[in-house]
Amino acid sequence: MKIINWLLLISFGALLVYASFGLPNRGDADAVMHREKSPAGSQGASSYYIRNAYKDANTPNMVTVILADYRGYDTLGEETVILTAGLICFLILRRKKKNSDDPI
Amino acid sequence: MIRYKSNLIILMVSRVVSPFIMLFALYVIFHGHYSAGGGFQGGTIMAASLLLMRLAAGREIAQLQFRTILGTPLGSIGVLIYFGTGFMAMLAGGEFLNYGFLPFAGFQAAELRSLGILMVEIGVGLAVMAILVAIYDDLLEGYPHD
Amino acid sequence: MTDFILGHYAYWAIIFLLVLGLYGMVFKKNLAKKLIGMTIFQVAIIMFYVASAVKWAATVPVLDPAIGAVDAAKYISPLQHCLMLTAIVVGVATSGVAFSLVISIYRRYKTLDESILLERMKSS
Numbered sequence: 001m002k003i004i005n006w007l008l009l010i011s012f013g014a015l016l017v018y019a020s021f022g023l024p025n026r027g028d029a030d031a032v033m034h035r036e037k038s039p040a041g042s043q044g045a046s047s048y049y050i051r052n053a054y055k056d057a058n059t060p061n062m063v064t065v066i067l068a069d070y071r072g073y074d075t076l077g078e079e080t081v082i083l084t085a086g087l088i089c090f091l092i093l094r095r096k097k098k099n100s101d102d103p104i
Numbered sequence: 105m106i107r108y109k110s111n112l113i114i115l116m117v118s119r120v121v122s123p124f125i126m127l128f129a130l131y132v133i134f135h136g137h138y139s140a141g142g143g144f145q146g147g148t149i150m151a152a153s154l155l156l157m158r159l160a161a162g163r164e165i166a167q168l169q170f171r172t173i174l175g176t177p178l179g180s181i182g183v184l185i186y187f188g189t190g191f192m193a194m195l196a197g198g199e200f201l202n203y204g205f206l207p208f209a210g211f212q213a214a215e216l217r218s219l220g221i222l223m224v225e226i227g228v229g230l231a232v233m234a235i236l237v238a239i240y241d242d243l244l245e246g247y248p249h250d
Numbered sequence: 251m252t253d254f255i256l257g258h259y260a261y262w263a264i265i266f267l268l269v270l271g272l273y274g275m276v277f278k279k280n281l282a283k284k285l286i287g288m289t290i291f292q293v294a295i296i297m298f299y300v301a302s303a304v305k306w307a308a309t310v311p312v313l314d315p316a317i318g319a320v321d322a323a324k325y326i327s328p329l330q331h332c333l334m335l336t337a338i339v340v341g342v343a344t345s346g347v348a349f350s351l352v353i354s355i356y357r358r359y360k361t362l363d364e365s366i367l368l369e370r371m372k373s374s
Contacts, residue, residue: 026257034323
């Protein structure tokens, strides 16, 4: 059982190191992710956001514009996840005052 | 295990520092349009200031600052502010969460979007602050206090 | 070769953190230590996203009037920062849920060790 665990760990690390050989150099401005056109030929997302954020929303901080305007649905979902996590903690842990000595 | 006793120096320093951390949190939320910041970061700093008082003064004294029972309702109000901003834009004729259609007269579409982003960030900050404090309170529920 | 190493050593450090997190999740018997491993794994993924957003000779994604918004190579990519901003706070909230489940398990079975826990779950 131990040997299977070690094999899993070593193969996971080796796979990731092998995959990292295909990544572009860190900080390279000509990497596929930072280009104007994506490999499929459409407009690249991050350069579009940089160019149009101030024109669309009159706000200099691009991260805020993406967070609240371009990806508004995404942030609404994330906030619902946070609220649900708080409610789950409430429901699991908070007990009534009367039978607080019972082991659940 | 060492029982914590209330320490005068720690209590006084936290009482002085905590309002300034709150002020900085408000700065981070409302200046998020022009520098690094926004609702998530500001809400987390605000929760840090409330948790500082909880750690320094114990639970009973910290109730005077922020009551435990307020956590979940304030979080729900934060989500409702976010949802209400999107819904207001929808009622005014646009799509859901399209802030360009918010019903405030005298603004261009780009300025209306800036205003909508500010309202959304306030809702996010309120929800994050309330939920983080509520999670802390729930994790310590039933734990013997000093 | 030197270029390759200088461009990739950050990725290898992140891979080390990922393997460390998986080690904690697989080998440790205590449920709280497993949770710590899961958090290390999560932080490593966040660091990978942020590391992939870097461009040399570029500034933070806040519009500077002296630079203007025409040249996209002058600002680092804002998309990854936006995604990870929400992921950090959601990670804190979900780890709160995980710790509440661990506390609930401890109150019921009075242990967090995995093998003892399985025995007690079978016998009860």
